[in-house]
Amino acid sequence: MRIFVKLLLLFSLFPLAFSNENSSSYLIPRPLIKNIDDNVNLHCTSWRFAAETNNLAPWKTIPAECADYVKDYLMGEGYVVDVERVSEEANVYASSFESNADGKDIWIFDIDETLLSNLPYYMEHGCGLEVFNHSKFDKWVEKGIAPAIAPSLKLYQKVMDLGYKVILLTGRRENHRVITVENLRNAGFHNWDKLILRSLDDRNKTATMYKSEKREEMVKEGYRIKGNSGDQWSDLLGSAMSERSFKLPNPMYYIP
Amino acid sequence: MRIFVKLLLLFSLFPLAFSNENSSSYLIPRPLIKNIDDNVNLHCTSWRFAAETNNLAPWKTIPAECADYVKDYLMGEGYVVDVERVSEEANVYASSFESNADGKDIWIFDIDETLLSNLPYYMEHGCGLEVFNHSKFDKWVEKGIAPAIAPSLKLYQKVMDLGYKVILLTGRRENHRVITVENLRNAGFHNWDKLILRSLDDRNKTATMYKSEKREEMVKEGYRIKGNSGDQWSDLLGSAMSERSFKLPNPMYYIP
Incomplete structure (x- = not known):
């Protein structure tokens, strides 16, 4: 049952997340420094995944x-x-x-x-x-x-x-x-x-x-x-x- | 100068790292719980990178x-x-x-x-x-x-x-x-x-x-x-x- 609630949450988050240019803006608030670190890590890991799987448009410099x-x-x-x-x-x-x-x-x-x-x-x-x-x-x-x-x-x-x-x-x-x-x-x-x-x-x-x-x-x-x-x-x-x-x-x- | 020392360390670690089947065994010791978490995270992120870039041999289950x-x-x-x-x-x-x-x-x-x-x-x-x-x-x-x-x-x-x-x-x-x-x-x-x-x-x-x-x-x-x-x-x-x-x-x- 808990899984079902989590999944509901996941799929209801998708459209919201996609509509924001800064994809981390929907994250649940947490203590500031940890939050910034976590977001940068999440964002840059995602960027690296996209680069390494050839999903990115041609790029000249890293973010x-x-x-x-x-x-x-x-x-x-x-x-x-x-x-x-x-x-x-x-x-x-x-x-x-x-x-x-x-x-x-x-x-x-x-x-x-x-x-x-x-x-x-x-x-x-x-x-x-x-x-x-x-x-x-x-x-x-x-x-x-x-x-x-x-x-x-x-x-x-x-x-x-x-x-x-x-x-x-x-x-x-x-x-x-x-x-x-x-x-x-x-x-x-x-x-x-x-x-x-x-x-x-x-x-x-x-x-x-x-x-x-x-x-x-x-x-x-x-x-x-x-x-x-x-x-x-x-x-x-x-x-x-x-x-x-x-x-x-x-x-x-x-x-x- | 510090960069040079770090690079030396990096390249001298390569052969050692490669020679071990458990690739995390050469990591510098740190407090136990953090160390295990970090190693699992490192290992599984690397596994995910390999899976997503199609580097892995055919696999049936995740590690x-x-x-x-x-x-x-x-x-x-x-x-x-x-x-x-x-x-x-x-x-x-x-x-x-x-x-x-x-x-x-x-x-x-x-x-x-x-x-x-x-x-x-x-x-x-x-x-x-x-x-x-x-x-x-x-x-x-x-x-x-x-x-x-x-x-x-x-x-x-x-x-x-x-x-x-x-x-x-x-x-x-x-x-x-x-x-x-x-x-x-x-x-x-x-x-x-x-x-x-x-x-x-x-x-x-x-x-x-x-x-x-x-x-x-x-x-x-x-x-x-x-x-x-x-x-x-x-x-x-x-x-x-x-x-x-x-x-x-x-x-x-x-x-x-």
Whole structure:
């Protein structure tokens, strides 16, 4: 009976909640500080869910009120636990196949926020609160010191051990090939089959378009794309999609 | 400087964290009760993120330790706020197009946990903790009293006002057509263009396959699938995918 009353309450709250732009305005009043904290947490968790499931319209910066929330998530245990889980699930899936006798099974990895972490850069630039600055970010890339995301390195080694060919497909440009290779090697990544960077021809394409075209080429060459790991939906959606895609968390930026 | 130390700590924690099956075992000790609560919350939020982004292997029940977490999410503000946001974002997208002069733009909606809520049923059956029971659930469906998810009803009316044709594409079976129509009407849904239910021929197909085939038929008939709303990735992925998909939250069950 109590459940029925709660449900009545839930459904009667829906229309009211939807009619307000500030969706937290209908919450039952509670002591002020707790209330503000709870509301921000609720609002920003909801925002993160929407971002990570690709429900949001294209966005350039994180909501200002979520700046601390995003930083806490990235620097606390939340991000680590999420990244671990993605790698573990991908590992279970990758291990579920029989041998790949013809060597045609491939696994695609994106690089930034998938294999390498740019958190040291983003921590100095508001973790998504500042509009992306190409020239500043290029300077960071050119240092070649982005650390490995350890669970991704573990998955990388695992799929290689299982006999998958590894393709790195990144939005980084060709002029960063040398430093990218150096950075990847220093971070522990070796023996990939192919590293595909954006050429001048790909300059004006969305990431979805550019990456879809590259995947189509792989399929035409007879490869089977068994797995694809990326932190952006533009790494994963489009044409010639992988049999399974693994979405790493990234609450800092959106690439169309 | 403090940031640098925190980052060092973060990256040195990664391998340790990944090496433990219980991913929370490396957390810094804190007072016991708070610690357990925090860990469960962290663990279950991470599980929910993985479920909602389609990173998990197929699953039949929610993790036992997340039973209260899932119930609290569904009965508290979390679910309401998330569902509202999906509808709002879909609304923004749907409104972004010019007129649809030839009447060929369509919006697809799934039914269960998208337009209609089965929460009254799931609240009595562990919210995902019990293995799905077809005959019990059928009895609930046959009552025809599932309430509307109000933000979805709002979106439904909006896309209809904007001139989209609305197609309802559900995993419910043909023998539930009459009660489904009655339930939808009583909940406020009217004037859809087509209601597609699973025929006997579709019985052994995965939802992804069945729904993809139905979408392919729509495309062959000259329709443009502009939007697709569903709580399962099997509503959204496959072939003839929509230009934009909107993933409603559902931490209770998984349909392949």
